[in-house]
Amino acid sequence: MRNPVTLILTAISTPVILAAQTVQRFPRPDFESDYSAPLLTAPAARWFGWEYLDVLLLILALALAGHLALRRRSRRGLLALAVFSLLYFGFWRQGCICAVGASQNVTAAWFQTEYLIPLPVLAFFALPLLFTLFHGRTFCAAVCPLGAIQELTVWRPVKLPLWLNHTLGMLPWVYLCLALLFAATGTGFLICRWDPFVGFFRLGAPLSMLLFGALILAVGLFVARPYCRFLCPYGVLLGLCSRLARRHVTITPAECVQCRLCEDACPFGAIQARPGVYFPATGWRGTTTTWRWPCKWSRPMPGHPPD
Amino acid sequence: MTQASTTPAQPEKLTRSGFLRRWLGGLSLALVAGLAGATSWKSKRKTQVWQLDPHKCVHCGNCEHACVLKPSAVKAVHAYVLCGYCKLCGGYHHPQAKNLDTAAESQLCPTGAIKRTFIEDPFYEYTIIEEKCIGCGVCVKGCSQFGNGSLFLQVRHDRCVNCNDCAIARVCPVQAFRLVPADEPYLLKGV
Amino acid sequence: MTKKTMSILTVAAGLALTMLLIQRLRQLAPRPAAPSSNPRIAAYEEQTGAFMQVDPELILYHETAALRPPGLATVTAVATDDEHRIYAGGGRQLVVMDRTGTELRRMTFTAAVTCLATDPQNNLYVGLGNQVESYKVDGALRTRFTGIRQEALITSLAADGEVVFAADAADRKVMRFSADGVLQLTIDGRENAGGPGFSVPSPYFDVFLGQGRTLWVVNPGRQRLEEYNYDGEHIGGWEDAPGLQLENFCGCCNPSHAARLSDGAIVTSEKGIARIKIYTRRGAFTGVVAAPGMFDSQILSLDLAVDAHDRILVTDPARVKIRIFELINYTDNHNE
Numbered sequence: 001m002r003n004p005v006t007l008i009l010t011a012i013s014t015p016v017i018l019a020a021q022t023v024q025r026f027p028r029p030d031f032e033s034d035y036s037a038p039l040l041t042a043p044a045a046r047w048f049g050w051e052y053l054d055v056l057l058l059i060l061a062l063a064l065a066g067h068l069a070l071r072r073r074s075r076r077g078l079l080a081l082a083v084f085s086l087l088y089f090g091f092w093r094q095g096c097i098c099a100v101g102a103s104q105n106v107t108a109a110w111f112q113t114e115y116l117i118p119l120p121v122l123a124f125f126a127l128p129l130l131f132t133l134f135h136g137r138t139f140c141a142a143v144c145p146l147g148a149i150q151e152l153t154v155w156r157p158v159k160l161p162l163w164l165n166h167t168l169g170m171l172p173w174v175y176l177c178l179a180l181l182f183a184a185t186g187t188g189f190l191i192c193r194w195d196p197f198v199g200f201f202r203l204g205a206p207l208s209m210l211l212f213g214a215l216i217l218a219v220g221l222f223v224a225r226p227y228c229r230f231l232c233p234y235g236v237l238l239g240l241c242s243r244l245a246r247r248h249v250t251i252t253p254a255e256c257v258q259c260r261l262c263e264d265a266c267p268f269g270a271i272q273a274r275p276g277v278y279f280p281a282t283g284w285r286g287t288t289t290t291w292r293w294p295c296k297w298s299r300p301m302p303g304h305p306p307d
Numbered sequence: 308m309t310q311a312s313t314t315p316a317q318p319e320k321l322t323r324s325g326f327l328r329r330w331l332g333g334l335s336l337a338l339v340a341g342l343a344g345a346t347s348w349k350s351k352r353k354t355q356v357w358q359l360d361p362h363k364c365v366h367c368g369n370c371e372h373a374c375v376l377k378p379s380a381v382k383a384v385h386a387y388v389l390c391g392y393c394k395l396c397g398g399y400h401h402p403q404a405k406n407l408d409t410a411a412e413s414q415l416c417p418t419g420a421i422k423r424t425f426i427e428d429p430f431y432e433y434t435i436i437e438e439k440c441i442g443c444g445v446c447v448k449g450c451s452q453f454g455n456g457s458l459f460l461q462v463r464h465d466r467c468v469n470c471n472d473c474a475i476a477r478v479c480p481v482q483a484f485r486l487v488p489a490d491e492p493y494l495l496k497g498v
Numbered sequence: 499m500t501k502k503t504m505s506i507l508t509v510a511a512g513l514a515l516t517m518l519l520i521q522r523l524r525q526l527a528p529r530p531a532a533p534s535s536n537p538r539i540a541a542y543e544e545q546t547g548a549f550m551q552v553d554p555e556l557i558l559y560h561e562t563a564a565l566r567p568p569g570l571a572t573v574t575a576v577a578t579d580d581e582h583r584i585y586a587g588g589g590r591q592l593v594v595m596d597r598t599g600t601e602l603r604r605m606t607f608t609a610a611v612t613c614l615a616t617d618p619q620n621n622l623y624v625g626l627g628n629q630v631e632s633y634k635v636d637g638a639l640r641t642r643f644t645g646i647r648q649e650a651l652i653t654s655l656a657a658d659g660e661v662v663f664a665a666d667a668a669d670r671k672v673m674r675f676s677a678d679g680v681l682q683l684t685i686d687g688r689e690n691a692g693g694p695g696f697s698v699p700s701p702y703f704d705v706f707l708g709q710g711r712t713l714w715v716v717n718p719g720r721q722r723l724e725e726y727n728y729d730g731e732h733i734g735g736w737e738d739a740p741g742l743q744l745e746n747f748c749g750c751c752n753p754s755h756a757a758r759l760s761d762g763a764i765v766t767s768e769k770g771i772a773r774i775k776i777y778t779r780r781g782a783f784t785g786v787v788a789a790p791g792m793f794d795s796q797i798l799s800l801d802l803a804v805d806a807h808d809r810i811l812v813t814d815p816a817r818v819k820i821r822i823f824e825l826i827n828y829t830d831n832h833n834e
Contacts, residue, residue, distance in 0.1 A: 029392055029697070030670075033427045037387035038434070043465035045492040048354045094468050101471045106342075109349040117346060118354045121471075126343035133336050163501045167508040174512065189472035194519075202468065204377045241339070244332035368536025391699020393719060393750030395740040397770065402545045402742050417538055429697055429719060443538045452546070452797060453749030453770035455700050 051120035054093060058127055058143065061085060065142040066135035069249050081142035082151050090145030095201035099124045099139065100146060100234040101192045103176075104183035111184035128234075132241040136248045140228060140238060147228050149197050155221040157267035165269050168230040176233035191234075196227055224267035355486035357473045361459035361496045363483035366444040366451060370460060373475040379442035380467040381460050381475065383420070383435050386497035389457035392430035397453025398446035399423060399433055415449055417441070437463070457497065464492045549742040550771055550796075552789035556744070558776065559787040559810065559823040565599035566819050573813045576820055577614035577622070578805040579635075585622060586813070586820050587611030592624065594637075595820075603637050613801070615655035615662070617677070623662055625652035630664055632679060645681030646673070654704040654755075656713065661728060663713055667703035670696040672715055674728065685730035687715065702754040702769070702799070708779075709762050718751040723764065723781070736781030742771060745783040757802040757810070765810055767800035774800060774812060774823070787823050788812065 028037065061081060068077040089098070097105075102125035109117040128139035140147045160168075179190040192198070196213040199205025205213075219226045228235055242248075251262065251271070263271045359370070359381065370381035395407050399421050404413040409423050420439035424432045435458075442460065450458040476484035487494065567573055567586035575587035582597040590610055594603040605624075613625035621640060622633040628650040630643035643662075646652070647669060654665040661682070662675040674683040688695040696703065697719025704716040712733065713726045724735035742748045753766035762779040765787060772795065774787035787810055790796060794816040803811040810823040 028388065028390075029430050029699070031427060031430065035426045035430075035432070037390075037432070040384070040386055040388070040495065040497075042384070042461070042493045042495075043463055045356060045464040045489050046467075046469075048489050051354060096468060096471050105471065106346050109346050115349070116355065117350045119347065119350050120354070122343060122346055122350050125346075126339060129339045130336070133332060133339065161501075163505055164508065167505045168512075170509065171512055188477060192470065192472035193477070198470075199375070202375055205375050206373075206474065241335060244328060244335050246329075246332060366539070368539035371536055371538070391719065391750055393697075393699050395721075395750045397749055402542070402549065407740065415542070428694060443536060445538050445542050448539060448542055454751075 050093070051097075051118070054089070054097075055120050055123045055127070057088065058124065061143045062127060062131040062135075062139060065138035066131060069138050069141060070135060070247055073249070078142045079151070082148035085143050086145050086148035086152065088145075089143075090149065090197070090201045095145060095195065095198040096192075097121050097124050098146065098195075099128045099144065100232060101189060101195065103234055103237065104179055104189045104191055107180045107183040108186070112186050115186075129237060129241050132238050132245060134246050136245045137235075137238050137242045140235065144228075145201070146195075146197050146232070147225065149200070150217070150220045150225040150227060153217055153220050154224040154267055157224040158222050159264065159269055160223065162269070165229075171230050172233050172236045175231055176236045179233050229268060354469070354489045356462075356464060356469050356489045356492045357467060357476060357484055358462050358487045358492060358494050359460060359475075359479070359483045360485065360494050361461070361483075363481050364444075364447070364460055365481050365483075366448040366460065367480055368444050369478050369480070370475050371441055371443040373478045374442070375470060375474050376466060376468065378440075379475070380462050380464075381442035381444075382437055382440040382463050382466075383442065383444065383446055383458050384461045384495070385433060385435050386457045386459065386495065387432075389455045389497040390433065391455050391457075392426065392432060393454070394429050394431055396423075396431070396433060396450070398450030398458045400449075402449075416446055417443060421446060433458075459496045461493055461495070546742065546771070549744070549748070550773075550790035552744060552773070552786055552791070556786045557789060558785035558826060560826050561788070561792070561821055562809075562824045563599075563822040564814075564817070564819045565595060565822070567593040567595060567599075568601045569593060569604065570818060572815050573818050573820065574799055574801060574815055575611050575614045575625075576801050576803045576811050576813045577616050578803045578811055579616040579620045579622075580618065580806055581620060582805060583620075584811065584820060585614050585616070587614050587624070588815075588818070605633075605637065607631075612652055613654045614803075615657050617657035617659040617662075619659050621657070621659075621677075623655045623657050625655050625664065627651060630655065630662070630675070630679070632662075632677075641679040643675055643679035643681070645675075651701055653701055654706075656705045656707045658707055658711075663705050663707075665703045665705045665715070667698050667701045670698045670703070672696075672705055672713070672726075672730075674730070683730055685713075685715070685726060687717070687724065687726075687732070697751075699751045702751055704753070704755045706757050708758060714756065714758065714764070716753055716756050718753065721747040721752060723753075723756065723766075723777075736777075738777075738781065744773070744775070744786070755800060755802045757804045759804055759808050759810075760806075761808075765802055765804065767802055767812065769797055769799060772796045772798050772800060774802070774810070788821075792821075 065078065065081055068074045068081060097120065102121050105117045105121045106125050108115045132139060182188055182190045194212060196216040199209040199213050216227050371379050374380050399415060400407060400413055401415045406413055411419065418439045418441055420436045422434045422436055424434065426432055444460050447458045447460055450456055473484055565584065567588065570586060570588040570591055570593055572588040573586050577585040583602065584595045584597065586593050586595065588611065590607045592605040592611055593601055595601055607624065607626050609626040609629065611624060612627055615623045620635040624631045624633065628646055628648055630646065630652055632640040634640055649668050650666045651668040652664050653667040656663045660677055662677060664673045664675065666673060672685040673681055674685065675681055686695055696715065696717050699719045702718055706714050708714050708725055711728050713728065715724050715726060717724055720737065721740045722735060722737040725733050727733050738747045740747055747753055748768055749770035752768040752770065754769045755767045757765045759765060763784065764777045764779065765774060766777065767774045771790050772793040773790050776784045776787060778784055793814065798815055799813065801813040805811065808825065812821045812823065814821050
């Protein structure tokens, strides 16, 4: 699968003529005809300005996601952004580099002396974390292509029992530890190796990769965003940052009538009642619901009871 | 679709947990920024790309199937400067070829991706037709065994998608794959 | 079942899955070079491997000794003289051994030794890329040859005491020198021979002396051996069909080395498929000295030398040894 633009760029840029003809290991035959050997040419490398464009678009997408979630509270807007992210970061840029995998590069940079991390990769690791500290996990909501493909393929979400939700929620920690261990020891990039969707983005991958991706998508028809919730190692870091975020998407306490239908409606089981918060619209005290993007660590957030 | 503002109905009061959260938030902000800053010491602006060292390569054939691309981003390259221009070419002719001609059954390449051109007696030029090459490395094996090793494999960077974790590097039996600077993306023979 | 036990069970299942995953990853981890998983490569190896089988009936020689030249990291050139001294060159070093492998003398040069030869007076000639030096039997320098191009690559020497022939693979010509190292004549295989000249696609270009003041030149790109008189006139020779079959010369540039037995028969060595064979002076295949299975690698430069008792000395760079082959039983194979 070639990018048409890359092809054009390759075509217009002169092929690199390599200095292969300067040193000769063994003399070529003396040709009596006026034959001269073709130069050893190699196609120019792809344009790496893409990577900086990626970083720019990542910043814009993160800012827009924050704006849509917190200020506009626009589900439709977030979905549209997710579609864009899926098309651009996923299918167009073929899923590499992604923030989820970049955590391994950062680890490798720290533990392997010879490994140098490209700046765009570092940006892909750090920017979503920084934005999460301000806005919550808006990256997961609409910027991550892995999240987007799952978001768009939820069909009949079922609500998992709380205990199962919590138990499976421990898997990302295990996965993160393993991935960082593998990256630190130079054994390999576990997250990339088991990236469920990169095979779809590239329209081709080893069979095991494609099967794993198909399995995740199939499960995702009924259990919304299974990779994000029960595997994604970067989600662990985002979750930690999210707990400390300045702002969050909330159920508007001023208007909430505590019907609590939203708790069942949330396909990710992320809206959970917590005691201790005052709701002025009904004078109800004792339960609040925090509404946010797939995140397991709920905490009281919105209104505060009047003293 | 709720359109209401998120602004709290009442002026927010700083509670103990709120204060703690703010403080921890600021701390983690500094932490993430610091981590990124510290890591940038070991960063470089130029991207690195994957390439295989032809001097390490044992032409095992894994490049053909291990790559995420079909056909592989690895293709055969010909260093004319090393070539002997022989009539009988170990990289071109099938070991059981009856005749040293250009018939399909005389050719080693499974896709007919090598073009033979007569120059003058007894010299022939061999050219890789890159669009047809699938990177199996059979010609490289033949050339290395019987010839000068002028055919070798390279990751072609008009095709390579530069995976974070190169799928071929993972299965390369001799660790011939490594990251090279993107502005010098080839490791060539005969240079 | 309580929720707690279910929780524990799930964690256990998760751990088991993780273990499975790690197990699978171990299998994927880099392994030492193994037979290829690519069927194309496997098929190729099978096809070429079929030509490496040799009918034991055809093997006329057996290995009687394998000497490790002391102190050499590699061995690429060999010569022997009338008193059964063995000269082994590798890198910039030369070791002189007696027939049991005991070191007699050692010499170090400024360039890598590319070829060796001796003459009937037991003088030694050493090819060093673009130089040739001659030494007396006691190791004293006799002369340095003159008239060699800077770009030359001397791959073979042959000396009869009066003249010395040096094959220049870079120029695809054979030079004739006087015994004291003065260039007398250049043979290009074209003008006098009326032929198209020597085709040397790779740095293997061998010469050896025939019977009765003749010179044999290997024309490797044409799988041919050509006989010249001392004035460079083509007087004979033969051509073998290229091919992997035992009686042919394999690859694009073989034989890589050749030598003559006392009865005029010719010993050849090949690279690509490492094998040493014997042909009559007229080019009829008579038998095998060493089959491919005797060598650790198939891509070897197997330099040859024949001693006064028709023992065949072979360099084996893979094992860093001089391997010595002797006729199993006397047969009429070598007689024409």
